Amino acid sequence: MIELQQRHIQLKSQPANKQAAIQQAGQLLVANGQIEPGYIQSMLQREALSNTYLGNGIAIPHGLPEARDLIRQTGIVVLQVPNGVQWNLGETVHLIVGIAARSDEHIAILRQLTRVLGDKTLVDQLTHTTNPDDLIRALTGAETASAAPAAPVISVAVASDQPFFETKVLNPTGFHARPATTFVDCAKRFQSEVRMRYGSREANGKSLISILQLGIPHGATIQVTAQGADAAAALRGLQQALAQGLADETAETLPTRAAVDVRWIPKAVEQTINGISAAPGLAIGLLRRYSHSKLVIEDRPSDPMIEVNRFELALAAAQAELSTLYDEVQARIGSGKAAIFRVHSEMLSDTSLVQQTVGLLFEKHSAEWAWHQVISGRVAQIEKLDDQVLAGRAVDLSDVGQRVLRQLIGGDHQRPLNAATPVIILADDLTPSDTAAFDPDTILGFGTVRGGPTSHTAILARSLGIPAIVGSGEGLLALPEDAIAILDGYNGKLYVNPSSADIEAATNLQAELAEQHERAQATRFEPAQTSDGHRIEIAANINRVADASVAAAAGAEGVGLMRTEFLFLERDSAPSEEEQFEAYRDMVQAMTGHSVIIRTLDIGGDKVVPYLDLPKEDNSFLGIRGIRLCLARPELFIPQLRAIYRAAAFGPLKIMFPMIATLEDWYAARDLAEQVRRELDAPQVPLGIMVEVPSAAVLAEQFAQEVDFFSIGTNDLTQYTLAMDRLHPQLASQADGLHPAVLRMIDLTARAANAHNKWVGVCGGIAADARGSLILVGLGVHELSVSVPAIAELKAAIRQHSLADLQALAQRALACRSAAEVHQL
Numbered sequence: 119m120i121e122l123q124q125r126h127i128q129l130k131s132q133p134a135n136k137q138a139a140i141q142q143a144g145q146l147l148v149a150n151g152q153i154e155p156g157y158i159q160s161m162l163q164r165e166a167l168s169n170t171y172l173g174n175g176i177a178i179p180h181g182l183p184e185a186r187d188l189i190r191q192t193g194i195v196v197l198q199v200p201n202g203v204q205w206n207l208g209e210t211v212h213l214i215v216g217i218a219a220r221s222d223e224h225i226a227i228l229r230q231l232t233r234v235l236g237d238k239t240l241v242d243q244l245t246h247t248t249n250p251d252d253l254i255r256a257l258t259g260a261e262t263a264s265a266a267p268a269a270p271v272i273s274v275a276v277a278s279d280q281p282f283f284e285t286k287v288l289n290p291t292g293f294h295a296r297p298a299t300t301f302v303d304c305a306k307r308f309q310s311e312v313r314m315r316y317g318s319r320e321a322n323g324k325s326l327i328s329i330l331q332l333g334i335p336h337g338a339t340i341q342v343t344a345q346g347a348d349a350a351a352a353l354r355g356l357q358q359a360l361a362q363g364l365a366d367e368t369a370e371t372l373p374t375r376a377a378v379d380v381r382w383i384p385k386a387v388e389q390t391i392n393g394i395s396a397a398p399g400l401a402i403g404l405l406r407r408y409s410h411s412k413l414v415i416e417d418r419p420s421d422p423m424i425e426v427n428r429f430e431l432a433l434a435a436a437q438a439e440l441s442t443l444y445d446e447v448q449a450r451i452g453s454g455k456a457a458i459f460r461v462h463s464e465m466l467s468d469t470s471l472v473q474q475t476v477g478l479l480f481e482k483h484s485a486e487w488a489w490h491q492v493i494s495g496r497v498a499q500i501e502k503l504d505d506q507v508l509a510g511r512a513v514d515l516s517d518v519g520q521r522v523l524r525q526l527i528g529g530d531h532q533r534p535l536n537a538a539t540p541v542i543i544l545a546d547d548l549t550p551s552d553t554a555a556f557d558p559d560t561i562l563g564f565g566t567v568r569g570g571p572t573s574h575t576a577i578l579a580r581s582l583g584i585p586a587i588v589g590s591g592e593g594l595l596a597l598p599e600d601a602i603a604i605l606d607g608y609n610g611k612l613y614v615n616p617s618s619a620d621i622e623a624a625t626n627l628q629a630e631l632a633e634q635h636e637r638a639q640a641t642r643f644e645p646a647q648t649s650d651g652h653r654i655e656i657a658a659n660i661n662r663v664a665d666a667s668v669a670a671a672a673g674a675e676g677v678g679l680m681r682t683e684f685l686f687l688e689r690d691s692a693p694s695e696e697e698q699f700e701a702y703r704d705m706v707q708a709m710t711g712h713s714v715i716i717r718t719l720d721i722g723g724d725k726v727v728p729y730l731d732l733p734k735e736d737n738s739f740l741g742i743r744g745i746r747l748c749l750a751r752p753e754l755f756i757p758q759l760r761a762i763y764r765a766a767a768f769g770p771l772k773i774m775f776p777m778i779a780t781l782e783d784w785y786a787a788r789d790l791a792e793q794v795r796r797e798l799d800a801p802q803v804p805l806g807i808m809v810e811v812p813s814a815a816v817l818a819e820q821f822a823q824e825v826d827f828f829s830i831g832t833n834d835l836t837q838y839t840l841a842m843d844r845l846h847p848q849l850a851s852q853a854d855g856l857h858p859a860v861l862r863m864i865d866l867t868a869r870a871a872n873a874h875n876k877w878v879g880v881c882g883g884i885a886a887d888a889r890g891s892l893i894l895v896g897l898g899v900h901e902l903s904v905s906v907p908a909i910a911e912l913k914a915a916i917r918q919h920s921l922a923d924l925q926a927l928a929q930r931a932l933a934c935r936s937a938a939e940v941h942q943l
Contacts, residue, residue: 122258126150126195127250136211139203140165140179143216146195152218153181153189160185161216171205172422172480174241180217187320189218191345192311196253200246212245215257219473281353282343285360293334299464302326304359310346312356323356326461327468327515331499380608382627384620387604391590391597391612393565396576399585400628401563401605402621405597405614406541408548408564413523417487422479429475429485432525436466439521447554447578458514458550458574465518471496486526493519514574517549542605542612544594550574558584563605565612567594587612638914642673646902646913648895652921655901656913657715659881663701666708669906673913676712678829678903679774679881680705682758683720692730692754698761706769713770715829715879715903716762717808718787719754720744720776730754744777744808749786759791763800771803774829778807778814784824806877810834815863818870828871829903832882832890836860854937855884861893861931861940868898879903888915889941895921896928 128146133139144158160181164170171177181188197214205211244253287293293301305312305323312323316338321328323342334340342360344352380398444459465471471492478488493515500512543564545552553575556564561584569575569588579586585607597603597614604613604624613620646654657678658669666677685693685701693701706714721730721743730751748755762773775787788805795802806827809815815835818828832855836842839860842853854860864880871878879901884890886904891912894902904912927943934940 122194122196122254124250124254126193127198127253128196129198129248129250131197131199132201133197133199133203136165136203136205137162139197139199139211139214140216143179143195143197143214146197147193147216147218150193150195152191152193152195157181157185157188157218160188169206169481171209171211173482174238175202175210175212175245176215176241177205177211177213178215178217178480180219186219191218193218194257196257198245198247198253213241213253281345281349282341283353283357284339284341285357287334287336287338287340287360293329293332293338293340298326298329299461301329301356301359302464304355305352308344308346308348308352308355310344310349310352312352313343315341315343322470325468325470326464327496328470331496380606380627380631382606382608382624384604384613384616384623386617386620387613388615389597389613391565391587391594391614393587393590393594393610393612394571395607395610396569396571396573396588397579397584397586397607399563399583399607400624400631401542401585401607402624402628403540403542403562403602404599405544405601405603406599407595408543408545408552410520413520413527415486415490415523415527416484418484419482420484422482425479425483425485425488426476428526429479429489432485432489432522433466433472435525436518436521437463440466443551443554458578459554461574462514462518462521462550465515466522486523489519489522489526493522513547513549513569517551520549521551542603544597546595548575550578553578553582553584556582556584558582563607565590565594565605567592634914635911638910642910642913644913645675646916648916648919648921648924650920650922652895654895654899654916655879656909656916657712657879657881657901657903658906658909659903660705660906663704663708665906666705666714669909670709670712672906672909674712674906674909676901677705677709677714678879678901680714680716681720682717686719686721686754692757695757695761698758699764702762702765702771703768706765706771709769711769713772715772715774715806717774717776718745718762719748719758721747745775745783745787746777748775749783749790752790755790756794759794760798763795763798763803766800766803772806772827773803774806774808774827776808776831777811777834778809778821779811780813781817781820781824784821788824808834809863809867810838810882812839812863815866818867819873822870822874822876825876827877828867828879830864830867830878830880830882830899832860832864832880832884835863835882839863855882856887856890856893856931856940857937858932858934858940861897861928864894864899865897865928865932872898877901886912889943891915892919892924893928893931893940895919896924896926896931 126146128142131139131142133142140161141158144153144155144161147153147157148155161179164182165179167182170179195216197216199212199214202210202212203214240256244256247253287297301314302324314321314323314329314332316332316334319332321332323329323344342353342356344350344356346352380400382400440459440463444463447459474492475485475488478491479485483491497512497516497519500515540560540562542562543556545564545566547566547568548564550573553564563585564579565587566575567590571588573588576586576588585605587605587607587610590612594612601615602621604616604620605611606613616624646656648654655675656673657676658665658672658674659679659681660666660669660677661681661684669677680702682698685698702714702716742750748758759773762771765771773791775784778784778787784807791805804826806825806829807814807821808831809818809828810831810833812835814821821828836853836855836857840853840857868878870876877900878898880894880899881903885894885902886908888911891902892915895916902912930943931940934943
């Protein structure tokens with residue numbers, strides 16, 4: 119509850135007119151330290167745009183949203199005018215509640231005001247009372263409390279009137295729905311006000327919608343401030359949450375090429391619709407359009423108290439629906455996907471949405487009209503964001519809005535499919551709620567006019583195993599209903615009225631793919647061996663100890679990349695040597711004799727650790743990162759090396775140095791590692807380097823004479839070779855690891871390694887790609903390290919080919935002139 123004490127109340131005021139009354143209320147806010155004087159002008163400007171008279175002698179003057187920077191602390195003041203002041207023609211105000219709203223804390227008082235409005239006797243009593251405690255009880259429902267000192271303001275990092283910290287956003291897809299929801303959940307655990315600033319814009323840190331509207335991309339620097347009694351604790355908790363990357367959407371949000379390569383094309387169809395692949399799979403069935411009947415929104419002016427009650431009931435009912443939906447989706451496909459509806463729940467309880475809607479209700483609009491106005495405006499704002507993933511979240515907000523409107527208007531507004539047999543759905547767009555309700559036995563697949571592959575709808579489709587294409591264009595809805603079609607979710611195609619031969623071929627392909635998947639899972643523990651007997655090791659990329667046992671159960675033959683930076687990111691201080699030793703030891707033991715490659719600390723670029731207080735760099739990808747940071751900060755590097763060498767006593771492991779660009783880098787890292795090994799009298803372990811910088815590939819012949827092994831990081835190698843940020847919204851799609859320039863860098867490295875009998879692996883994205891992995895084997899790579907879900911399918915794919923064929927394929931790829939030509943092979 120917001121603070122309301124006697125010092126916030128002025129009795130027996132006699133303003134000459136409305137403007138004077140607003141100025142007096144503003145001066146009272148200033149005197150209590152709640153606003154800057156300039157905010158008073160904004161209150162006057164707001165009154166010129168909209169009437170803040172509620173009725174029954176009460177008005178609530180407040181400023182414009184863009185003036186919130188002038189608010190020091192959320193709060194209200196009350197001006198009692200026993201003789202009344204004319205507000206507008208025919209409107210006399212006796213109680214003026216001045217509002218400075220930076221957060222939602224005043225909402226409870228606004229709701230209480232609607233109850234006061236309906237009690238004329240009470241309003242009359244408050245108009246003439248000489249005891250300010252009467253006003254406090256009426257507006258808060260609480261007993262009065264003695265005046266308390268203002269909450270302390272704590273300085274953090276630099277001198278300021280508010281504590282703050284700055285950090286970079288680690289989530290690869292930026293500050294999107296689920297990361298923002300996790301941040302908001304964390305912020306709400308503290309009493310202090312939390313604000314987030316990105317560039318010149320600022321958001322309420324406890325408002326999901328407010329944060330989403332900032333449009334914060336990956337790598338952006340944000341400032342988080344807190345003010346209140348527990349500000350320091352709030353900052354520590356939020357800083358740690360940001361360092362951990364929050365609830366990352368990357369694995370589910372960003373579609374990747376599958377380990378199964380499907381390149382089927384029918385021979386005779388009437389029409390082909392080209393879309394974007396959103397969920398893999400083949401579907402064969404009749405087309406059926408899917409839509410909701412249009413909701414009719416009418417504005418029927420009513421008593422504000424009645425409309426607030428209707429609105430609150432609709433919100434509660436919608437929240438209950440979301441809770442049930444979360445449980446259902448969790449039971450079907452797991453909590454990770456069900457978390458989408460936790461995001462919806464947070465959107466529904468967003469204080470800024472509620473506040474704005476309640477404000478319109480006080481202006482005597484109907485609940486459905488007010489809610490529709492607020493939601494429509496916010497959806498339009500989010501749709502305009504440059505970031506496609508963020509803009510796609512407008513569908514989620516619209517979904518939330520429709521859920522509440524259905525409660526307010528009543529009735530079932532979904533048009534039934536009336537399908538006697540399973541069908542392929544055609545829609546303008548689908549909401550996550552629509553998709554979650556689909557039964558794969560009834561809905562064979564779907565295509566949408568709009569939408570994108572990073573939407574929550576697409577995520578759910580992938581999880582449910584429903585083939586889907588999106589962004590297919592307006593022509594999709596012109597297709598005839600009940601026409602038979604083949605939906606190819608692998609390649610983003612919809613084939614309308616195919617020939618009977620094509621239907622038979624697609625049906626056979628469906629059965630073959632299902633059999634392949636089952637066979638791959640059944641043989642996941644068998645080696646990846648080509649048909650002519652060449653063995654390729656398939657390992658897993660993991661981040662944490664818990665991932666090791668999961669990888670082993672999925673058929674991994676080792677850990678090809680253990681990212682140790684996650685031990686550093688999940689805290690507000692560096693892990694001790696002992697903590698690291700225990701983590702590395704447990705991971706080695708979990709792999710039960712299989713080798714573990716531990717990459718030393720790779721901080722910098724897209725991975726930032728706030729407590730290290732690293733200097734800001736114009737281009738962090740070209741700055742102090744990887745081995746450069748380790749060598750510059752031996753107090754971090756030496757304890758890590760000691761921990762790794764101690765863990766080597768419990769199982770086979772290798773040490774790999776990241777971002778080696780020169781032989782001098784290698785010599786410095788190798789010599790320091792050897793110094794640590796001798797001090798511990800530990801056994802020698804293989805020492806290798808990541809090849810992710812073009813200079814390392816060009817010098818591979820020289821490095822091969824020095825190192826024990828290579829591991830090629832194709833993600834960084836691609837972006838450095840092509841000079842394209844792999845996370846850039848416009849360039850990311852062009853940063854293709856199968857570009858001939860990148861393949862030639864890999865070829866240089868593999869040939870040098872094999873010439874000197876050195877081991878070479880690949881731990882980047884193309885290792886798990888159905889096309890890329892086969893080319894890598896043909897180039898002479900010995901090991902592929904991939905994400906756990908890709909292991910079984912990748913092993914199965916390699917078993918289908920001979921090494922001789924793959925070597926010939928690799929040579930053809932090296933001769934190509936573009937990535938497109940490589941894919942066409």
